Amino acid sequence: MANKKKVVVTGFEPFGEHTVNASWVAVQELERLGLGEAVDLYVCEVPVEYQAVESLLPSLWKQHQPQLVVHVGVSGLATTVTLEQCGHNKGYKRLDNCNFCPASQCCTETGPDCINSVLDMDAICKKVNDSDVGVAVSVSKDAGRYLCDYTYYSSLYLGHGHAAFVHVPPLGKPYSSQDLGRALQAVVQEMLKLLELNNTEEEHTHNEHCNHKHQQQHAHS
Template sequence: MGSNEEVPACKETVLVTGFGPFGVHKINASMEAVKLLPSLDLERDLGIQLVTKEIPVDYGYVKTQIPQLWELYKPKLVVHVGVSGMAQELTLETQAFNNGYGSLDIKGCVPEGGVCVEGSPDRLESAIDMRKICQNVNDSTCDVVSCISTDPGRYLCDFVFYSSLHVDRSRVAFVHVPVLDKPYSALQLAQGLKLAIAGMLAQVRENDCYLKKAEM
């Protein structure tokens, strides 16, 4: 789906973001994988409207634009994807941190005070059970192996994850992918992401259904 298109209100929206180039990552594996998701029939198979976005490695952009994306799309699920030079598997992050952002972004900037959201908790956890997602991926016939992580690394990946968790921790995930062809191709990563997204969406739908019943 085009990045500027409006989403029909009748369909649940899943927003998936990847990052643009930075440092040695002239081609960012996260966005290369995310770009392939529309070709894997997520919309048909999951009954959703898929929106993909490229996020620049820029603290200021994340700080201003991520809340706007939430407001614009009112997503059922948000999945941020980033690249890690240390990752060898599809790495499912469980939490993000508010402090310690001292590494320069592509504009040579850091957030004021090294903080993501002033006055917010030091740590926020996703309500999505990443261990179930990990097991789903690893039990599948997909070539990609997944693992769990508790530290997204205090750079833009951590920063964007915390920013979205601060909006609604019940429907946010972050996935780190390896550098392309070390060992997975962009297509393999996209196929692994599709499986992970399907499991995440199922959890969010189940939880929302439970909450609606509890309110009756």
């Protein structure tokens, strides 16, 4: 199929007490399940380092030119699969795996304080919770001001909002890697449906506008 959708999904390497990072385990499980024939899925593991993220993300967006990039991270506080609505630019004081944090404590000097995803996470959350995937999903507006939030903001900035971030709980608290992989698959498929819907609506609005102008000209002739 020539018009395959390209989706990039990332997880993080181990850090701190997360000696096995549930996010990367879940992403590998998603890769095994796939997103269906019409989607070309590329996965990668992201270092828990600000400077590595800064160099990796632009190349991911440029090389793959994806319709959507979904970053997955682990949160010790999460008990559900959590969809993050926005990324934040400032407040990065916590040291990464290399004991580094940005001197400016922000992602990009020129960006807004907060960028929202073009995706309506509440709508996606409802769809997945109404399905029989068997994993609880919730929505958050604070991705934590560490590498998760930093990565999310950077991707939203680079991809003009066509990015998403999903926090997963640590393995076994309460979900298995298979549960998390299945939940990610359901979440990303809903995200793609919503993007498709948004595109159709935009085209429809554009066409209506063109017809409207055409009719006006016609009326005056």
